[in-house]
Amino acid sequence: xxxETFSPEETFELGKKxxxxxxxxxxxxxxxxxxxxxxxxxxxxAAGLGIEEAICSPTFxxxxxxxxxxxxFYHFDVYRxxxxxxxxxxGYEDYFYGDGLSLIxxxxxxxxxxxxxxxxxxxxxxxEKGFDYRKITLQEQQ
Ligand code: ADP
Ligand code: MG
Numbered sequence: 001x002x003x004e005t006f007s008p009e010e011t012f013e014l015g016k017k018x019x020x021x022x023x024x025x026x027x028x029x030x031x032x033x034x035x036x037x038x039x040x041x042x043x044x045x046a047a048g049l050g051i052e053e054a055i056c057s058p059t060f061x062x063x064x065x066x067x068x069x070x071x072x073f074y075h076f077d078v079y080r081x082x083x084x085x086x087x088x089x090x091g092y093e094d095y096f097y098g099d100g101l102s103l104i105x106x107x108x109x110x111x112x113x114x115x116x117x118x119x120x121x122x123x124x125x126x127x128e129k130g131f132d133y134r135k136i137t138l139q140e141q142q
Pocket of ligand 2: 039
């Protein structure tokens, strides 16, 4: 599924729709360059789950847990992971295979433990289509 957005608000709204439709145990990976809109999309997803708390990039912790919404929201940023064992230490399986929505940034660094059943989200710019243009691809894996 490919979406195109032309403003941060549209990306937020797409995220909100994903959050509203999310079922327990859903796993999204989220990939894209710095400043492309990953946090904007994550904020939309959180809003769609009914989370009012501000969502920031979980840069200094591997996972940020938000429990006030319709489903728990597990926001991972594994950029600073040194060893895959750190994922075991935080008990990642309880998140990935639990009843919440997991959103994983920098998921390529933990490729070997990603659930097969997940949806990969990629956000890309295309400056020929304007500064605020974003192509957002959702690719379901099995
Ligand atoms: P990332 O988390 O990927 O590093 P952010 O979400 O923090 O990126 O920042 C994205 C930046 O791009 C914001 O300043 C936002 O206003 C801007 N922006 C412009 N157009 C869009 C768009 N279509 N979708 C999302 N963000 C956009
Ligand atoms: Mg970010």
